[in-house]
Amino acid sequence: MISNYSTKIGLEIHCQLTSLKSKLFCSCHCNYREYSPNENICPTCTGLPGTLPLLNQTAIEKAAMVCMALRCTIPNNILFYRKNYFYLDLPKNFQLTQYNAHGITSIGVDGLLGYGQGEARIRRVQLEEDPGRLSYVKGSSGSLIDYNRAGVPLVEIVTEPDFHDPKDVRLFLNKLASIVEHLGVCDTSLEGAVRCDANISIGDSRRVEIKNVSSFGDVEKALKFEMTRQKAMLNYEMEIRGETRHWDEQRKITKQSRTKEEEQDYRYFSEPDIPSIQIDEDYLKELHSKMPELPDERKERFINYYNLTEHVSKVLIEHKDLADYFEESAKIYFAPKEISSIIVTDLMSYVDDNSKKLGSTIRYIKMSPKQLAEIARMIKEGIVNRKTAKQLLYEAVVSGKLITSSENETNFRKIDDEGLILRSIENVFETESLAVLDAKKNPNVSNYLLGKVMELTKGRVDPGRALSQINKKLLEY
């Protein structure tokens, strides 16, 4: 039966080290996204004859930090290998990468990463260069090649097939994204900065690779689709072929790759132009002392220091910029509960509603953490009620402007004056005389009256107080 098939999923994640200034082997910019095609290139990254790779030492450092965060073993002796294959986007027709078949020389091996309730073993982490990019022109048989990306440093993270459920894959990837964000090595919100290939096998069937998944969010969908497809095939006793399938982002299905990928022989051998890199204890110790706080540690701190709940802490640390936003705001006005709850409920839902992207888009909202702190202060000090606060919040998010109490205090100050409240109620009773009559028979209608009062006062009266006044007044009628 379907439910008895055991599913094994393994991942291969490519993560650009976007925080670096230069490419892995030359001084061209790592941030290739701002350039016109083939503007961010040099003789080295286009593989001109006679050029030599010059290893970016900082890339080693950043990749080693990723390894430490994933609890990998880092060998003493690091080597680069050539992976030989012909493809248009590969300037040298080999890729400089790492390889462990002739001794462990990739930047990290044998790691472990916990996520949600589970954990996955990390088989290896390796540093390698990104190829260029092809683009196909509509209505033309030709393709264009842009080498701006060629040579951008990537860490490739390969897991053991330790996942059984696509949902876990999503949790794992979120955790991983948060880690590289916290390490400051990768801005995962940049297009193409993180990519994930997955392999999946069901029962004794052959492994199927899923490629071309360009966002972490789609990995889960692709795997779910693939599981359904394969289980259906098994139910009809159809054989599952070992193959590579591509994720079709538009149609949300996996498709058999057009070209049949034969077993490639990459003829790996170590790159003679890059001397082996020695990593000693002192280097690792120093690096360890430089490690930034990781999501797990941060979560604990949020719980202990700010007294936040496990849930709220977890939501915050899932995206570094969300957690940063919170902390910056809480630093200005220490109301962590209030601030975190505004972020997790109001802000997140706003961001979710207004962008297909994940919560990391908080950086694109215009409201500053200082303004959020100010809103929290106004709530705490009873200057505004929650409804007004929310209104202020959304205005600030869109415009970057917060109408603060000093600017137009009376406009937003809660109406405390009993006489003022009464006058507003009287006004409503005058204009809504029919409703008032109804309300005398049907208590629910008093809520309608309350709404009118709130409308009139722009929500500045306390609804509880107003309602009891309304009810009192109804009795007088």
Added chain:
Amino acid sequence: MSRLCDLSLDEVTDGIRNQHFSAEDYVSHILERIAKLDADIKAFVSVNSDHAIESARRIDSKIRRGEKVGYLAGITVGIKDNISTKGLRTTCASRVLADYVPPYDATVIRKLKESDAIVIGKLNLDEFAMGSTTEFSNFGPTRNPWNLDYVTGGSSGGSAAAVAAAECTASLGSDTGGSVRCPASFCSVVGFKPTYGSVSRYGLIAYSNSLEQIGPIARTVSGVVRVMNVISGVDPNDDTTRTVASPYSVESNRNHLRIALLNNLTVNAQPEVSKCIYSAMDTLSSAGCICEEITLDSLEFALASYYVIAMAEASSNLARYDNIRYGFDLDPEGYEWNSYFSKVRSNFGEEVKRRIIVGTYVLSSGYYGRYYLKAQKVRALLRREFKSLYSKYDVIIAPTMPILPFKIGEKIGDPIKIYYMDIDTVISNLTGMPAISIPAGFSNGLPIGLQIMSDDFQEQKIFDAALLFERTAKIQVRSPL
């Protein structure tokens, strides 16, 4: 007075600096000589006439104004056509790079220019430096100035022939398995392969990265030493370069060198060659050196090991020639990209294709351990053995080539015979250690070279021994033409 073209490197720089003749006179004379001789010798694939004259005038005016000029001011240097020269076509004697003009200078070129040396032109070679005769060139073979029917040796045949024919003061070659020393021996000039990491390879179009070094060729040992003083040293553009003990001295103060003759290599050599090397040993002994013979059994595996490694690396290095970013004129319209690659790459010459195919084979899964890995083990073994030899000896001598130069076309159909020629030279490329070839005599008018090798970064010991031999043996250095 001798002809300007016959002057040694030191004589040229002295003559120009002291205004005995101008750089322009000298360069013009050299250009005339190229124009006169090179139709027969075919050492040059490009002559940099206009630039050369311009540079010479600049040097002359500096001298007239009393300004300081560079260490190599006014010398004319020919450059093997696999070393990148900005704005000057660099072909590797291959059809696939027929139209390639590098946008940058190799580090050695930059350093030469900074020392006021003049790049006089680009020199012929076996395609991508793959060969030992300079017959595998898209431009046709270069001819040996000592006898135009004979090969120059290779792959830096143009570099050695141009110097031997006095078409330039000195030249640069590249030595992957003997490519500087072999033609130096066949053309009776001095050719040097530096310690791996002494000279930047930035801009040298790679054949086999882990084996090769750029090296100078001149008619005198001091000429070679002076060029080394300019081109060697750490280069931020080449992570495999190391600090060297330069400047090297051209005064040999050592004449009690401990010398070993590797007699495996004389035993295997043609008798005329062997005889010449023994007489060279006698010359060194008479000059005060302590000489003895040694045998090293592991040398048996050197040649096979060399070719496995060189071809493996070559197969990968040459993968980039797909004609997409640079190359030659071939319209891609109508080709699917894989078939375009095939079409482009069918333009490699026979020898290059052979090495790409063999190199691809030895790296293939299932064969890696049998060939590539084993070759690397031999390499490590040789290094260990030579390290231990150099604890007992300052330098080791041997023939540069096991045979005399032969006629053009004589061996071209037999690649194994040609590979076999490298048996004495590949050793230093595998160990990474330095080696020189200097003229040691003639047999029937055909040159024989003496090879002197030493330990890592002990170039001075080699230069000392070579200077001593040059001074004592007095082999003809004047051009044959």
